[in-house]
Amino acid sequence: MVNLTIDGIKVSVPEGSTILQAAKEVGIKIPTLCYHPDQSVKANCRVCVCEVEGNRLLQAACSTPVTEGMVVKTRTPKVIEARRTILELILSNHPQDCLNCPRNGNCELQTLAEEYFIRDIPFEHKVRGLAKDTSTPAIVRDPDKCILCRRCIEACSVTQSVYALGLEDRGHEAMVVPTMGKSLMDSPCAMCGQCIHACPVGAITENEQLDELLAAIADPDKIVVTQIAPAVRLAIAEEVGMKPGEMPMDVFVAGLRQVGFDYVLHTNFTADLTIIEEGNELLKRLNEGGVLPMFTSCSPGWINFCETYYPDLLDHLSTCKSPQQMFGALVKTYWAEKMGIDPAKIYSVSIMPCTAKKYEATRPEMQDSGYRDVDLVLTTREIGRLFRMSGIDFTKLEGAPFDSWMGKYTGAGVIFGATGGVMEAALRTVYEVVTKEELKDVNFTAVRGMEGIKEAEVDLKGTVVKVAVAHGLSNARKLMDQVREGKSPYHFIEIMACPGGCIGGGGQPITKSNAQRQVRIDAIYAEDESCEIRKSHENSEVKILYDEFLHEPLGHKSHELLHTHYHPKNKKYL
Amino acid sequence: MKGYKEIIASYADVPGGIIEAYHAVQKELSYLPEEAIFEAAKVFNIPVSEAYGVATFYSMFSVKPRGKNVIRICESAPCHVAGAAEVVAALERELGICMGESTPDGLFALEFTECVGQCQATPVITINGKPYLNVSPAKVPKILAEYK
C-alpha cells in the first residue's frame, strides 16, 4: 500500500493506483473527459490536472501514479484556473450547440462547463465545419463536436476489434475518421453503437427517428403496432429517473398506450419462438451431421461483423432471423389475420436496445410478409425522450396488459437480454425436447455474468453438448478464429455484439461503465425468477401459433417467414 | 519503377518499418495510394485504420495524388516574418494553383511545412527536399524552371 495526502486527507491505496483512483477512495471528484473506467489511460485532455507538491507543473490525475508521501491538492486556485482554461480552449473549437444536441443534459463536456462556471470564453470561437456522416441508417457521426478523447477508437478497436475508427492527421488538423477517411458505411463498422456509449459528448449518436413515429401516430390510416425487446424494460427506467429494473412491465405498456401506440406486443414472444426454431435447428445439425458449431443469430451487430470479417464461416450462423425480424414477419401475416386487420395498414415499430437493429430492419431480404416487416426501429433512448416529451408520471400510472396473440412470454424470453441468456433459454428447451424429462433446475449459471467468454457442457442423456458464450466482438473474434483454424471444441456458440449482451446495447441509456451493465443483468435474472413459466416451449401463445399457423418447427411456413440467409459484405476498407 | 508491393515487402522485417516503407513508396509515386496503405496494413499486420493514421500523421506523407516535384514552403515564424506569404503568392501565381494543390500536368505540388532548420536565410522553400534559401517572389520563376 502507498500512503499519500489529498486535500489534507490521508489515504492508503494499492501500489500502481493513480491520483484519480486514490481521490475517488476519499470521495474527492476530479473532473475527467478522456478517462473511461473500462479503458486504458489516454491522458490527452488534461482537464484532470492537480497540484503535486514538489512539481512545478500540474499533473494529470488520471495518469500519474501515486507515490509514498505524495501530497496532492485538487482544488487550489491554480488548479481551478488551469481547468477552466482547458475547458475554454476545448469549447472555443466546439459548436456549443447544446440546445440542438442529442446529448443535451447528458454530456460530460456540458456538465463540466456548468460546474466550472464557464461564461465568456476569451478565445476566438472557431468551428471546423465538418460534415455529419449519415451514411448508415443506424449511427450518425458529428465530427465537429468531437473533442478527440479517442474513447470511441478504443471501444471500436479494443472492445469490438472492428477497427472502423482511427485518427487522421495531427495537431490542429487531427480528427477521428472511419477507415481511410471514408464514410462509416464504407468502413467495417458493425453498427453496434458501442462508440456512442464511449463518447463523452454528442459526436456520435443513433440515427434519431422519433419524427417518423410521431407522423405515423398522427396518420389515421395507420395502425401502429409495437414490439418491445427484453432488455428495454430494464433500462427504460433510467431514462425517466428511476433505477434499472424499477419500471414495472405493465406500467411501461400503459405508458406506450398513452403516447399513442395502438397495440403493444412483445419481442419476448418471438424470443421464445426463436428458441423453438433455433433449438430444433441445433438438434437437426447434431443429428444429421450439419455444420457445427452453430452460432446464434439474434444480434445484428454480430451478423454484420461476421459478414464483414468471417464471410467464409457464414454457414455456421443459425438461419433463424432475430426475434425482431421474426416478429415483423409474423405481425403482418399471422397476427393481422387473427386480428382481422389489413396488413397494409400496419405500421410496425420495434423498441430496441440496439442501433444495429435499425440497419437490420432495412435489409432488402427482410420483407417476407410482402411488406417491409419492421417499419421503424427506435432505441431505448428515443423512447425515453418520447416519454419525457409526453410528461408521463410513471409513479402515478396504472398498469395495462399486453395485447393478445403475440404478447405472452416466459422467463426464457426475458433473459435474451443478457449475455448467456439465449444459450440458457435454448438449453432449457433442448434438454426437455431431447430427454423428454422435466428439467429440475432451470438455472444454467455457468453461462451467466460479465466474463468475456464462458463455456459449459450439458449432458443430454448420453450426448454431451459443449457450448460457449461470448459478448463483445473481440471475444467473438477469438472463438471465430478457433473455428477457422478447425480447433473449435464447441457445438453451439452464443454471440452478442455488445458487452453484457443487449442490456449494454448501443441504443440503451448512455452507459458509462461495465458496472452499470452488471446492475441491469441482475435485474434481468430477477425478472426471470419471478416468471411463472420459464421455458420457451411452454409459452401457450407460441403453442397456438404452431397449432394454427406454422404447424411445425423448421416447417414450410417457418422457412418462408422466420429464417434468412447471409451475404459476405466484401468491404474494401477492412 | 518498382511496384509498391515489392517496396513495402522489402521493409517487412524492419522494426517500425512502415514509416520507411511509406517513404520509399512515396519516393517512387510521390504520394501513398490507397492500395499501398492496404498493403502496408497487411505486411505489418495492423488494421487499415491504423495504417491510414500513420500515413496521415506525418506531414511529409500525402494520401492524395500530387505533383511529382513537391514544393514545400516553410510557415514557421521566422520565415513567416521574412515574407513567406509573398513567396506563396508568387508560387501560386506562377503555377496557377493554390496551396495544397497540384498542377494539372502532374509536375508540381504546393505544400506548407514547418521549420526546416535553415532559419539563417529566410524565407525558405524546399523542392523534393532540396532547400532554397532567401527566396523572394522574383526568384521563383528561375527556381521552377529547373524542374520543367
Ligand code: SF4
Ligand atoms: S456535445 Fe455536449 S457540449 Fe457539445 S453541443 Fe452537445 S451537449 Fe453541448
Ligand code: SF4
Ligand atoms: S458502431 Fe460499433 S463498429 Fe461501428 S464505429 Fe461504433 S463501435 Fe465501431
Ligand code: SF4
Ligand atoms: S467521437 Fe467522441 S469518443 Fe470519439 S474521440 Fe471524439 S469525443 Fe472522443
Ligand code: FES
Ligand atoms: S482525464 Fe486525465 S487527461 Fe483526460
Ligand code: FES
Ligand atoms: S523558420 Fe523557416 S526554416 Fe526555420
